[in-house]
Amino acid sequence: MPTSGSLRVLGERLGRLTGDDPNCCVAEYEGEARAIADSSEFRDALKQLRALGDENRLLAVWMLRRKTELCACEIQAATGLTHATVSHHMALLEEAGLVTARRQGKWQYYQLTSDARGILR
């Protein structure tokens, strides 16, 4: 099928846009990508996934799935980290909307949110 250069490019482009041509690399994707990356839905999901993508934070969340709630020092015992690091991690999880915190006297208790349970299921 001998077509001229520019015509072939146009054909490929049309195929891309209609979705029935496997040819590639017409670059109309930056705009769509930017729209996605700027959406709050995307930013929130990224924040949550980033928070869950750390071994010790995921461990804390994983234990919270069964325990209804845990205090900071119990999470410290489970992870073997210093209390400072645990505090940092739990603040990050709270900021991401994956846990809620409740203070009772000296102790700080954490519970999973429905968001977290939804992601892990």
Added chain:
Amino acid sequence: MPTSGSLRVLGERLGRLTGDDPNCCVAEYEGEARAIADSSEFRDALKQLRALGDENRLLAVWMLRRKTELCACEIQAATGLTHATVSHHMALLEEAGLVTARRQGKWQYYQLTSDARGILR
């Protein structure tokens, strides 16, 4: 309620184990934590969440949710990264079981797995 020291500790511990006492910091958590952290279920979930916790990888996955499949150079156009970095990211997503790859001629096409769709939903 004046109880002796050791007796109070025992009481708190019992309360912890039965789950109806908010007292804290009896450290029987290391064992459970290790069991979780060693489980393949946990390792796999961690690998997937870590893979999704990067802005550009999540962007690629996000676009794949609507497009059924995209080739590497389209993902490159969307992210604005070099092809080398895109290749690295997509290999990571594939290794985590979040995308499958299909080669057709010069082009490498990626599709989401049901795992990925399940996590994002």
Added chain:
DNA sequence: GATATATGTAGACTCCTATCTACATGACAG
């Protein structure tokens, strides 16, 4: 076969982040 295109691989670099130590705060016990 020669050239161009799409992708993979290797190595180097930079920046982020997980972690620690040290100090501060707040609550409870004696």
Added chain:
DNA sequence: CTGTCATGTAGATAGGAGTCTACATATATC
């Protein structure tokens, strides 16, 4: 009210991960 325990905050540091450049491979076109 003084000491201890649980936690938070600040600052410093080391390791890892994301990124790039440069080179290699494979496919399609002329």
